[in-house]
Amino acid sequence: MRRVSFITLGCKVNQYDSQAMEKAFTQRGYAVVPAGEAADAVIVNTCTVTAEADRKSRQMIRRAVKANPGAVVAAAGCSVQGDPESAKAIEGVDIIAGSNDRIALVEAVVRALDGSGAEPGCYWLVKDISSFGAYEEAKAEGADGMSRAYLKIEDGCDAYCSYCLVPYVRGHVRSRDPGSVEEEASRLADAGYLEVVLTGIHLGCYGKDLEGVTLADAIKAAARPSGIKRVRLSSLEPTELTDEIIGLFASEPKLARHLHLPLQSGDDFVLRLMNRHYDAKGYEAAVEKARAAIGRFGLTTDVIAGFPGETERMFENTLSLVRRLGFLKVHAFPYSRRKGTPAAGLPGQVPEKIKHDRVAMLIEASKAGACEFTRGMSGSICRVIVEGAAPSEGGFECEGYTGEYVRVLFHADRKPEGCVEVAIMSGDSEGARGVLIDR
Numbered sequence: 001m002r003r004v005s006f007i008t009l010g011c012k013v014n015q016y017d018s019q020a021m022e023k024a025f026t027q028r029g030y031a032v033v034p035a036g037e038a039a040d041a042v043i044v045n046t047c048t049v050t051a052e053a054d055r056k057s058r059q060m061i062r063r064a065v066k067a068n069p070g071a072v073v074a075a076a077g078c079s080v081q082g083d084p085e086s087a088k089a090i091e092g093v094d095i096i097a098g099s100n101d102r103i104a105l106v107e108a109v110v111r112a113l114d115g116s117g118a119e120p121g122c123y124w125l126v127k128d129i130s131s132f133g134a135y136e137e138a139k140a141e142g143a144d145g146m147s148r149a150y151l152k153i154e155d156g157c158d159a160y161c162s163y164c165l166v167p168y169v170r171g172h173v174r175s176r177d178p179g180s181v182e183e184e185a186s187r188l189a190d191a192g193y194l195e196v197v198l199t200g201i202h203l204g205c206y207g208k209d210l211e212g213v214t215l216a217d218a219i220k221a222a223a224r225p226s227g228i229k230r231v232r233l234s235s236l237e238p239t240e241l242t243d244e245i246i247g248l249f250a251s252e253p254k255l256a257r258h259l260h261l262p263l264q265s266g267d268d269f270v271l272r273l274m275n276r277h278y279d280a281k282g283y284e285a286a287v288e289k290a291r292a293a294i295g296r297f298g299l300t301t302d303v304i305a306g307f308p309g310e311t312e313r314m315f316e317n318t319l320s321l322v323r324r325l326g327f328l329k330v331h332a333f334p335y336s337r338r339k340g341t342p343a344a345g346l347p348g349q350v351p352e353k354i355k356h357d358r359v360a361m362l363i364e365a366s367k368a369g370a371c372e373f374t375r376g377m378s379g380s381i382c383r384v385i386v387e388g389a390a391p392s393e394g395g396f397e398c399e400g401y402t403g404e405y406v407r408v409l410f411h412a413d414r415k416p417e418g419c420v421e422v423a424i425m426s427g428d429s430e431g432a433r434g435v436l437i438d439r
Contacts (some may be wrong), residue, residue, distance in 0.1 A: 007043070041072040
């Protein structure tokens with residue numbers, strides 16, 4: 001039996017795309033093996049969100065070639081879509097593929113191994129993003145040993161934030177039909193998954209290319225199978241937190257009380273330079289509106305530190321807003337200068353040390369917000385989907401996540417499965433600790 005392995009970098013969408021290709025290989029009789037094991041073919045699914053992601057992508061491609069002499073090595077994904085010639089220049093790469101046509105990549109690998117295609121080094125599958133058609137139906141099967149599965153429902157982005165290369169490598173917005181969303185959610189439920197995370201490159205734009213369809217329709221479709229106990233949204237822009245979506249938190253009990261709303265900056269001048277379509281007051285108003293309607297929910301975000309032109313005062317505006325809103329988690333990143341984006345040519349590039357100092361301050365503010373949130377859970381009873389149970393003296397040490405996306409640790413005499421109730425006793429910046437309620 002032929003063996004294939006994957007090295008996947010980057011976001012949830014990339015994880016899903018690799019899982020979809022894994023399924024396509026297994027349907028063709030291949031065995032999917034962990035990265036690092038001997039394989040006949042290795043697919044490196046790359047990322048280009050930062051310069052560091054590009055560097056790591058090239059490093060992983062070289063490592064795959066070196067560790068798998070004689071294997072077919074395919075370089076694919078966003079970094080390759082943006083700069084295919086750099087991937088082609090790496091000696092030992094046999095297939096160059098972009099960010100679309102995953103099944104075509106699988107078929108190219110099969111042909112290369114069977115000797116029925118072109119000579120190695122001649123497979124070129126990168127297409128211009130303007131040629132990307134409708135949403136590509138390539139279905140995944142989740143990850144082994146998990147209770148939570150990604151369910152991709154959208155691809156592409158039309159936002160063109162000034163610092164971001166993603167629209168240039170992912171193409172325009174393409175949405176998955178709601179019927180297909182429900183079908184995959186049902187299949188994942190049958191496979192034992194309890195939670196699905198709806199994901200996309202720009203999730204909030206889901207449906208803009210489909211007549212009469214909105215993100216609410218995809219949420220309802222994913223929640224319909226009885227085996228699915230929780231539906232989570234991966235990310236929404238603050239401007240996309242519509243009354244319809246907020247209303248679903250009241251009417252759809254399976255919708256996780258968690259919102260990831262990228263902030264990026266809390267300073268209006270910086271937000272304009274970033275080509276973000278809101279200001280700091282608008283972001284705060286969206287959060288407060290959601291809290292008033294939904295009640296307590298986990299709020300997470302992304303922040304870029306050291307954007308060109310960001311002064312100490314501008315950064316203090318961001319830090320103040322982060323502290324005021326009390327995020328459960330802040331994913332803080334130093335600004336990465338990306339050639340080809342408008343921000344790369346802006347004056348006032350911030351020194352690396354200052355960027356990293358600002359990231360550290362944001363992380364400390366994030367920890368304080370997490371402590372406040374989790375400590376506020378003490379005395380409550382939460383529904384937790386179990387994601388791990390390790391044998392320990394007298395039973396099992398277990399962990400799982402609440403709908404708010406809080407990690408909960410607890411002890412159980414017997415190995416628990418599925419969704420359980422836990423009485424929360426304490427909390428800190430890493431999560432909460434509780435006691436299993438045995439009913």
